Amino acid sequence: MTTGPETIRLAIDIGGTFTDLALEQGSKRTTAKVLTTPDAPERGVMQGLHVITRTAGVAPGDIALIIHGTTLATNAIIERKGARTALITTEGFRDVIAMGNESRYDQYDLNIVLPEPLVPRHLRLPVPERLDNTGKVLRPLDEDAVRALVPVLKKEAVEAIAIGLLHAFVNPVHEQRIAAILAAELPDVPISLSSDVSPEMREWERFSTTVANAYVQPMMARYLRRLEADLHAAGATAPLFLMMSGGGLTTIDTACRFPIRLVESGPAGGAIFSAHIARECSLDTVLSFDMGGTTAKICLIDDFKPQTARTFEVARVGRFRKGSGLPLRIPVIEMVEIGAGGGSLAHVDTMGRIAVGPESAGAFPGPACYGRGGTHPAVTDANLALGRYDPARFAGGSIRLDVAAAHQTLRREVGASLNLTAEMAALGVVEMVDENMSNAARVHAIESGKTYEGRTLIAFGGGGPVHACRVAEKVGITRVLVPSGAGVGSAIGFLRAPVGYEVVRSLYQRFSTFDVMAVNNLLDDMRLEAEAAVAKGSFGAATVETRIAYMRYVGQGHEIPVPLPNRPLGEEDIAAIRAAYDIEYARFFDRPVPGSDVEILSYAVVVATAAPDLPDHPRNESLFTAEATPVRTQQVRDTATGAVSDWAVYDRSVLASNAVIAGPAIVAEDETSTLIGPGWRAVVNGLGYLELTR
Template identity: 75%
Template sequence: MSARLAVDIGGTFTDLALEHGARRWTAKVLTTPAAPEQGVMDGVRAILARAALAPSDLAIVIHGTTLATNALIERKGAKTALVTTEGFRDVLALGNEARYDQYDLQIVLPEPLVPRRLRLTVAERLDNEGRVLRPLDEAGLRALVPMLRAEGVEAIAIGFLHAFVNPTHERRARAILAEALPEVPISLSSEVSPEMREWERFSTTVANAYVQPLMSRYLTRLESGLRDLGIRAPLFLMLSGGGLTTVETACRFPIRLVESGPAGGAIFAATVARECAIADVLSYDMGGTTAKVCLIDGFRPQTSRSFEVARVGRFKKGSGLPLRIPVIEMVEIGAGGGSIAHVDALGRIAVGPESAGADPGPACYGRGGDKPTVTDANLVLGRYDPDRFAGGRLALRPEAARAALVSHVGDRLGLDAAMAALGVVEMVDENMANAARVHAIESGKTLEGRTLIAFGGGGPVHAYRVAEKIGIRRVLVPSGAGVGSAIGFLRAPVAYEVVRSLYQRFATFDLAAVNALLAEMQAEAAAIVALGAGGQRTEEHRVGYMRYVGQGHEIAVPIPARTLTGADVAAIRAEYDRLYAAFYDRPVPGSDVEILSFAVTVATVPQPPAPAQAAPAPAPAAAARRQAVRDTVTGAVSDWAVHDRAALAPGATLEGPAIIAEDETSTLVGPGWRAEIDGFGYIRLSQG
């Protein structure tokens, strides 16, 4: 048993990657929204047959899904109740009292996942150091049970004030409620998000409870389906922070799966960057429903401890539900192949965020869809061969695409199908370019000098034009780009991060308390990782989140992964000053620094990248065929050379305009661009 299988469920396609020794097979099947595990089973059967392998040959199955994210966005989770400290019933509604748009008099704030009638309180109180000021009113808690039963509550979140310091009251409340309601899953804030800031902690805990029954049922069905196929290999889940975890942990903390698919894509891009020794990268992943961009520096994706889901204001920070979980930081916009184009009230072409998804899909799929999508526009522009799309397994219908574009865009603007398609593609490219610009600015970084690594079904199609718009002159398209996130799952370490709050100041640093906390956190993370590490060597990373006293936001400062000494404390303080000056130009002399929380990550050590084959001397490649394509810059139609990627050996070169076609995607080489196949078999595009 040496084969490794990865499965990524997206909004439109379910992607699979199977590796056995040095060989790799990939597949795309349409997602089955009503029962996502059915699409997984269809894909697993197909890819095993293609590889001529038996289910018993699999050593590991790794899975990522957008199911939790979609449940939050579409409000299709469990009926959830929140039990909180008396007097704090409305924390979820009040938030931090900030407005994401200061000048919008009709501002709409995100509705809490729990309605007010199900936000229940109980008498209890801890102080900020975890000392009991008021014992838990157990009789009052039991009195809530009849109401919870009558409401048909399917999940319960418990969030008490200062429980992140002392979880005793939350644990006792869980024991009482579990005895009365044994069938209802219960999430504790002291386990889901044990950090200060009540709104973020309660919101994350409620979101975890909200998706827990759905995810537990799904993962149970998935495990059962895999077993029925004869697969006995362990199943691991991709976490939003870039690591893998067990099904048991995923069922307890499903909120950590929220960005699991995009995280796999970032891991894929980081692995490719390390293989090719490219330190500064912009990862660009465009699928059927969304597009994601992520900054990668020093072969590591940018990470964060906070995330927003289900934003009310598109692209407006602060307009969504806050989640306090480890995530790979990226910008995600509704700009995928299935994103629907329309003309807005001001007469402008707009694309997304609504998507045609897998059912009915773009108009050209012939599955009942009648609205124009980005895929329809690309087809009308000549970028896809309708008879060879998806390796010929899905014949496209150009006439249906033209009719949809004319009906919903062209007639409104006086454009024919071709010019409407050009407008749609230019708009979606500009949306993605703008998202990349904003992400770089908000991160205090620049896009200049970076290489764009493009993958996903649509990434290589749009990459050269997006690169032109943001001033990037080098694009890399790895092999297997169409299922990049699934391949990224195969590269991810088994990892787990534990975060705890322990307020400290350097002037009064309690060395013993900090060492005790870090040791406890290391043991918790190591125990979870050991379940899936299989004896692999692990490494540990520690971080403290610090700020000058009185400030509102922290920066992450590395901490040595060992028992700290007095000398280490002084060195950590000096490192804080250095990092602060790097962010904000200068430190603040004479001000003490406070530490709000600590994070410990234990992960298996990644395998070193395989060396590239030496590419032979460059040799021009012969085109397999030609097809008429409309250039989105000039609007002119000309014959572009079409090359089959499988026929391009290392060292092959070609000049744009051209298309390099493969089963899961196509790479466009625009006018003025040059393509070369390197020693890994990757496509390297360069401009000028």
């Protein structure tokens, strides 16, 4: 996206507890953090807009670009607060979204609970039609049967319609005809087609994604248009872009059409932020650690790029259990997201163990120390009881924390049944949440075929820098980086994201019978579609294209992504692509399978604006260290040893480059605090980032 050096850009990230804002004008950055308003999220955004423009000394009309990310779509699915949706599908396949792939996420649980489909069975409406796997019409669409559904849809007061037909990803003609018939009769009801939303094979995932898109579409479209109108009314008439789960930006029109692509928009911004920091600091292997008010997000970043995936689960009924949620087939940045944030609630379970999350106090009532009516202890209460927060400076001083309330609820809800003081209960809560996050990080690395040796942990979010040292110790990382603006890292990440769009199509091929012309024609069509979507918001900026094929050995059940050349393929490329697959397979599973043919199920083409050149920053190469003077001391209980001691507290805003701080210490700033544990040492590098080494 082409912008001048003094262009004012605003990023807005709505989280479960806080709404974060970051405004950049050239090299100057202003940040703000306000409580989220769940009943009307745009209200919190407007409050934040007034705060940040007043602080920065600019008018809303001076803003040239607004970028927004939100978890509203995810929350609507989890809380089942979406639209009343109907599914139109091929006769005989109405129960696909209920049957799934018939797998069980726990083979030995006789009382297993599976996720309920978003569409009840009486609103899954079959129509006579049939295509074969090549898209050939075996049974023409019965248009009279489609028209007969109109009275049913009206009687049931359906607010959104999903259309998913067998093999429509190859030939969308029947889906498009059904949409045309229903749109003429029900012009105010939005319609989602599986051939548009997720044109890939596997009926369960395709239908589930299409249903989810339809389910959140009315609510998300209303919210985005309300936000757009409120911004315009306040004088902020700049173009509004939305952060997508895959890490790119898109226009509000595209977001209203495919809101399901926004489900992980906030966490995606955090991964983009970490990737940008890694690129600035020339860190090839990084663990991104984003801990906010409701969740913690962990993402592996190699060669300055986050891992990506084609599948995602939402609304899991089994905590952290893969296969227990509703599948979505969308481009996403691959990460682990767990219910471990500042607002995560602690309790003692039936076995007498301290458990934390996934339930969260959210913004209202919030943790007990917020003084807004919360009666259950949260992680923020535990950190406060351990002396880790300054109760007068939390969230930039916008919230004064009640220390007595934190102690009281910890003692009552956790300490009483375990015969622990409030302080020791707090230690147990914090140690448990740190172990939850560390365990999730270990599993994520194993599933990705990677290790943490030599990695740097980049910590951000309101809670990330507070817990970073302890999490790093637990996973074996000896270097932590806390960038400036860490408290609103995801919002800053939005400002670093490219305008991009990913198109995915299925075309079954085997290398033994590879049709080069068919594949090239498909990839060209996909490139044109992606370029058209990006052109709406790139303002003529240069773009970069990435091509990927999803392959597997014949007979296997899952694919591995393999990059393709960004040019027309020739016969001579087939052997090289096959060799690239064997190498990638061996990275995951130690060695390839000789003599087995490889099949390609689908292709992805990503077009995105090119990353800007990084300016030259002074590096921290001086042999001299600057003086770091603490502003005060406060008593802190160390979670590793349980010992209480005086920790020096430093004001980050006045720390000079090359300042050295020996732990234990706290570096405080408006949106977060960085804990430098015993045995750790921090240095302010040439970029103003805190580098912690053990």
